[in-house]
Amino acid sequence: MAQLMVFVVHLAYTCLREFNVLKVKLILLILVSFFCFQMKHVSAVETMKVLSANTPVFSEFQSDGSVKGYSVDFATALLDLAGIQADVRPLPFARLIQELDTGELMLATGIGRTAEREDKYFWIAPLTANVVGLYGKKAIGLDLLTAQNKTISVAVMRGDYRVELGSEYPQFVLHQFNTWNQAVDAVLKDRVDAIFFSDLGMAIFCQKNELDCSTVSRQYSHNVLYSYVAMPKTDRNRKYATDLVKEVSRLLKRPEYSEIKRRWLPVLEDYSPNVSEIEGVIVLGKTLVDDNSQPKPWVITNEEPSFSERNKRGELSGYAVDLVQSILVEAGIKTDILSAPWQRILIESAMKQDVLVFSLAGTVEREDLFH
Known part of the structure; x- marks a missing residue:
């Protein structure tokens, strides 16, 4: 210079x-x-706020006011790659959501991506894919509850995305707690019928607090939900969001990300055997198969010109789509064909039973993952 x-x-x-x-x-x-x-x-050299709620392994609050964990390390490394210094701010989750709603330039970790939130944030990078469901001491049959016009009490953490998901179930009466510790304690002491949580969440909170959770198990699987590094969706933030999304693919190929995985994956594996990393996303748990329901495969494809693409009506069409639909009809299987990016297809295949994927290139790495 x-x-x-x-x-x-x-x-x-x-x-x-x-x-x-x-x-x-x-x-x-x-x-x-x-x-x-x-x-x-x-x-x-600009500094950007990174908001993070207290979550074991992913963003743990330290006595000196700092925050440590996989999500915080990921967000900090991403900003560092973009030449921006991270200013990590620990906050209760409900307060974190309030801060995001101001629309200021900031990032937040661990934001569940739901339909209600889709247009509120720029979704920078997926952090986790987590199977969420109901955990309780007794069997839970949603169809039976509906038939008998009954409800169950369900614990959730205030501000968490599962509040939104749970409100869609007429069978649930939600009880919101300030922390997951309080919610877990409530189901153990029979103050509620169940908790809307995850396998890893239950394992971590029970082990860390030395609680006997042997009487509690997953009674119902809702779906696979993704948590993200997110940014308020405003015109002012758009350029920063666009630039950071581009940096994510670079980060996943760098030694810094390998070091983050090396540091935190063994910690997660200490709590649950069903932990892995796929395309930069921490995959947590597997869905359950309901023995009382008719098996219905998930049929997923990546959109490719001429083979599987959306027509003017928004419907999937093309050579591969027509071929697979013919096979499904011949087999007497009635199900929708969905489309998703390859990253999500690989994750869903690892977490769900009965997934049919097309058109998937055969590689050495995928040899043992698919039939």
């Missing part, structure tokens, strides 16, 4: 001595380029 400045000064001196239009244009071009570089450099 110093050599460039010396050259510019020398060129300016020459121009003053021997007025030359081409040289004047050249020096103006260099000065404009230098100014743009400086502006980029200034934005690269």
Whole structure:
């Protein structure tokens, strides 16, 4: 940079001595380029707030006010790659959501992606894919509850995305607690019938608090839910969000991400055997198969021109789609064909039973994962 400045000064001196239009244009071009570089450099050292709620292994609050965990390390590494310093702020989850609603420039970790939140945030990077469901001491039959016009009491953490999901079930009467510790304690002491949580969540909170949770098990699987690093969706934040999304793929290929996995995956595996990493997403748990229901495969494809693409009506069509639909009809199977990015297809295949994927390239790495 110093050599460039010396050259510019020398060129300016020459121009003053021997007025030359081409040289004047050249020096103006260099000065404009230098100014743009400086502006980029200034934005690269900007500090951005990273909000994080207290979650074991993913974002644990420390006694000195700092936060440690997989999610915090991921967000910090992502910002660092973009030349931005992370200012990590520990907050209760309900307060974290309130801060996001201000629309200021910030990131937050562990934000569950739901239909209600889809247009509120820029979804920067998926962190986890988690099987969520009901955990209780007794069998829970939702169809039977509906037939008998009965309800059950269900514990959730205030502000968590499972509040939104649980409100969609007419059979649930939700009881909101300030922490997951309180919610787990409520189901253990029979103050509620069940807790809307996850396998890993139950394992972590029970082991960390030395609780006997042997009487509680998953009685119902809702679905696979994804948590993200997210940013408030505003016009001001759009460029930052776009740039950070591009940086994610770079981060996943760098040694920094390998180190994050090396540090935290063994910790997660201590709590649950059903933990893995696929395409940069921590996969937690597997769905249950209801013995009383008719098996129905998930049929998923990645959109590819001519083979599986959406027509003007938004319907999937193409050679591969028509072929698979014919096979399903021949087998007497009635189900919808869904589309998703490859990252999500690989995750769903690992977590759900009876997944049919097309058109999937056969590789050595995938040999033992698919029939």
